[in-house]
Amino acid sequence: MTSGKPINISQQLSDLFKKEEMLAFFDIQLNLAGQDTAAGICKISKLREGEGQSKYMSVFLIIDVPADVIRAKVHAMVQSVAWENLVKEIPGSKTIYPIPYPSISPELYIIEIDVYLQPSVSITKSFLTRHLHPAITRLVGGLSEEVVFWDDRPTAPPGMSRPLLHKIISALGWS
Numbered sequence: 001m002t003s004g005k006p007i008n009i010s011q012q013l014s015d016l017f018k019k020e021e022m023l024a025f026f027d028i029q030l031n032l033a034g035q036d037t038a039a040g041i042c043k044i045s046k047l048r049e050g051e052g053q054s055k056y057m058s059v060f061l062i063i064d065v066p067a068d069v070i071r072a073k074v075h076a077m078v079q080s081v082a083w084e085n086l087v088k089e090i091p092g093s094k095t096i097y098p099i100p101y102p103s104i105s106p107e108l109y110i111i112e113i114d115v116y117l118q119p120s121v122s123i124t125k126s127f128l129t130r131h132l133h134p135a136i137t138r139l140v141g142g143l144s145e146e147v148v149f150w151d152d153r154p155t156a157p158p159g160m161s162r163p164l165l166h167k168i169i170s171a172l173g174w175s
Contacts, residue, residue, distance in 0.1 A: 021046040023057075024128055027145035028137065030063060032073040038063050040108075042136055042144070047123050054094075057123060059113040059136065066107065074109045075102050081139055083113060089135035092121035125149060 024044045029037050040063035047057050061078075065071040083098040095116040104110050115132070117123075129147050137144040 022150045023047075023123070024125075024147050024149045026133060026147045028061065028063075028140070028142050029144070030074065030077060030140055030142045032070070032077055034073070036070060036073055038065060038070055038074050038109075040064050042133075044128060044132065044147075047117075053119045054116055055119065055121075056114050056116040059115060059132070061109075061111045061113070061136075061140070063109045064107065065109045071102070071109055075100075077140065078102075078109070078111050083139070085139060086113070086115065086135055089138070090115060090131050091127075092118040094118060 022043055023046045025041050027039070028042050029039050031037055040061060043060040043062060045058040045060070047055050049055055063074050065074055078098075078100055081098075083096050086096045087093045093115050097114040097116070099112040099114070101110040101112065113136075121127075125147075133144065133147050
C-alpha cells in the first residue's frame with residue numbers, strides 16, 4: 001500500500017546513482033538517424049546481489065541530448081535496440097532488463113541495462129573489455145573508446161569534453 005505521496009523519479013534515480021559503485025566506464029558515440037550523432041558515457045557498476053543466488057551488474061548509458069530532435073532520435077534508437085541479444089554476446093549472462101529514464105534531465109538521456117549473470121561468472125577487466133564493452137557498442141551501433149577502470153581513471157574520460165563530464169556529474173549528483 002502506498003502513502004499517496006507522489007514519487008519523485010528524478011530524486012530516486014539520483015539516489016541510486018549515488019549508491020552505485022562504479023567499476024568502469026567508457027566514452028560512447030551513437031550514430032543516429034539522419035547522420036546525427038550523440039555522445040555520452042557508458043557507466044558499469046560493480047556486481048550486486050539479486051534475489052536468491054542471482055547477481056547482476058548495472059550498465060548505464062548516459063547520453064548528452066542538447067536538443068529535442070536529438071533526444072527524440074536517441075529515444076527511437078533505444079526503443080529499437082534488441083537488448084535481449086546481449087544474452088548471446090555476454091558469456092554467463094541469463095537475463096537483460098533495460099530500464100529507460102528519458103526525462104530525468106533535460107540535457108541527458110539515461111538508460112539502465114541490468115545484466116543478470118550466472119553465479120559462476122567473475123567480473124574481471126578481461127570480461128569487461130573482451131565481452132561487455134564490445135557487445136554494448138555493437139548493439140547500439142556506436143563507436144566507443146577503451147574501457148577506463150574507476151580505480152585507474154584520469155581526471156576526465158579520454159576524448160570526453162570537460163563540459164559534458166561536468167553536465168553528467170551535476171545532473172546525477174556525483175562527487
